[in-house]
Amino acid sequence: MNIQQLEYIVALDKLKNFSKAAESCFITQATLSTMIKKLEKELDLTIFDRKTNPIITTDCGLEIIEEAKKALFHIHKLKDLSAEVKGKIEGELRIGVIPTVASNLLHRFIPKYVAKYKKLTVTIEEITTPLIVEKLKKGQLDAGIVSTPLKVDELEEDLLYYEKLLVYGKLNQEKLKFLQPKDISTEKIWLMEEENCITDQIMNVCSLKDKSSNSNLHFQPNSLNSLLNMVDNLNGITLIPELYYLDLPKKQKKLVKDFVSPYPVREISLVYHRPYAKLRLIASLKNEIISTIKPILDSHSLKNHEMIIAKM
Template sequence: MTLTQLEYILAVADTGSFSHAARQCHVTQPTLSMQIQKLEEELGVILFDRTKQPIRPTSVGEEVLQQARLVVKGSQHLKEIVDDAKGSLRGELRIGIIPTLAPYLLPLFLKKIKDAHSRLHLTFEELQTEVMIEKIRNHSLDLGIVVTPIDDLNIANHVLFYEPFNVYLSKGHPLLTQKTLDEKDLSSEDVLLLNEGHCFREQSLSLCRNKKVPAAMERSFSFESGSLETLKKLVDQGESFTLLPYLAAMDVQDKKRLRPFSDPVPTREVSLVHGPHFQRKALLKALIETIKRNLPEGLSSTRSKNQLKIDNPLGYLK
């Protein structure tokens, strides 16, 4: 049994095809097929059901693949530990990031980290918190940028910044007469929200009390979106209000329709998280420092006394 053979069976499992796996591994299909057959003969089991398309692992193949991933990942960790000790920031890094941060945070630091570490290949995946944490647990991701806390003792977190919330109001909205807003001013019946599964949706609902909406302000439709940009455009068209994190509010054109909260300001804690398998300490430090160094004014890695941290209701994952 060789590490190469394990990499080949993982490629077949991931692509569902011997030909695609061969291209991914940069070998000919006969070479890949022969090595997998040798492994099956050595183990005395059939790993793949070749009668199905796409090709699927057998039941015992699933168990072998699960262990193979750990072995291959372990070998990669050995190389990463050595690189880290040498101060060499290179290789692949897979990072998850929640949708309410991705389009606003990544442009602030991505080019800087790429320019500083050209041999480092970064892959970002936009995911909701629950999916991301599961991928970190099963080693499909190295790191995640999420709202914390996460109730999992195996997930380590490093606070990047505290991000205050703003209220974005439609033209002519009665609340525009106020310079700052309180939670009691907002109604859960009136706010435009993200879809289920977004932690920011739950945080928004926790701030918007069931204040009665005047009949003149009642909406004639209900709408939930997976994008803060869609919610902003609906508000621009005259649909009530939505809540925006600080970064998402930075590019709002008509800033006269943004209202801050009065003290204590509702704030979310944004952190870089990883599982116990992640050992690249030098790389972790470089990434954290680069992100913090490129944050705009208004964001800080320490929470001020006038900020109220709104915990992530979806962060308590078992």
């Protein structure tokens, strides 16, 4: 039994076709068939029912496949660890990023990051915080970029930056140049879909109890762009993160107002499962984000007593 045979049976189980599995493993179909037969003979059981089309994995085979996947996971983990010990930034780094961060963060540092580490393959998924946590625990992601604190026992949280939450829209109190969170409690406030972390943070920091923005319209968008379109056309206000503000056109920036100190901010962190082998890769990601993002944020110069961290 060898590593290649485990990879072959996992590929065949996934693709249900000898030709496609052989192609994915970069070998001939004859070689794939021979190696799998040898493994079945060694284990003294049939892993695949070859009489059907597509091929079916037997009940015994399914258990073998699951163990093979676990073995391959740990083998790849050992290879990653070897590269880490040697100080190399190479291999694969799988990252999950929440949508309200992804659209305004990734384009600022990813081009330079992948150019710097040409032997590192970076895979990015734009998904929600609960999915990121789930995938981290299952080993399907190496790191997540989320709004914290999460307070999940199995996860480490490394702070990346704080970004201000700013008011966007036409206030009834137009003469107010700077605001306190309580000043917007009487405004018509548009928020994103329920259970979105930024919605919960806005509710908490502004002490809001009623999420409704209109008596006869209930709309909860899942993107900041949709949210601003509603504000622009139906009036009212919302809160936006600082990085999102930096990407707005000049016309929309004129509709943004800041709070007074202490400023509401949200905390953005890099989260990962512990203990984990890719710490060097994760550290390189953290350093790249911090060096790129912190200097462009107003919150970079704020002291702790000048900020209120929006809780979820």
